[in-house]
Amino acid sequence: MADKDEAEGGAEASEEVVAKPKGKLKLILAVVLVLVVLGGGLGWFFFLRHHGEEQHAEAPPPKPSAFVEVPDMLVNLVGLPGERVQYLKLKIVLEVKEEKQVETIKPNLPRVTDIFQTYLRELRASDIGGSAGLFRLREELTKRVNAAVSPDKVAAVLFKEIVVQ
Template structure:
């Protein structure tokens, strides 16, 4: 019987370390998972939100405006209709002062492209706010072609008269 007791005690002793190793591996994996999860949380959510994030944010620069000479053109009409005229004062909006210096030498081309485009307009093309919006978008597109590689943000109307 003593032999049986020794065998049982040996089997219990051998089984106990196997269980404790399994528990140890599970606890180590859980700890590793917690540490990894905490590190990932810090990396994705809190990293970079320290002192650098509290630095003062620079105020956005005010845009620069460049006047274009006044444009006066006659609109295309049907034969026998009264001739109508379009008078437009336009301002170009740019981001930086150095862009103004690159656009100024091309101002005769800008005036020319405006004149040639607007001479082909009909009074019906300018009706309502949608017509003026299309005119503004087309002038912006054309002026950007002329001043390339410079960039004009927008063409703004100061005055529009259809007579």
């Protein structure tokens, strides 16, 4: 019987040894999980939430753009011999970043008009058809005006009116 008690006592002891690590492992995992959740929440609160507010508070309000009127242009478009002559009428405004650039660009307006006229006279009506054609025209005119008024820079060429007749 003593052997039987020792055998049962040994079995119970081995079960306790096996049972204790499972309980400790669950406890450790629970503690680690709670720490990860708390750490993530605190990290978001301090770094992301306050960081976004600081960015918005520090950004200065954008300066309003200034505009330079270009004289109206009327040019004839290139066509095949014997075709009806088509005309392009444009009203253009140049957008610049600062008001002081307006005064430096105004003396160069005759040069800008000349560059625009020589380029526009090379176009066909099919070159400016659709929104893609107008986008290409705007990009090309912006590139040419920036070359004419260098070192100043024009932000965009804006169309007030476009008529093809």
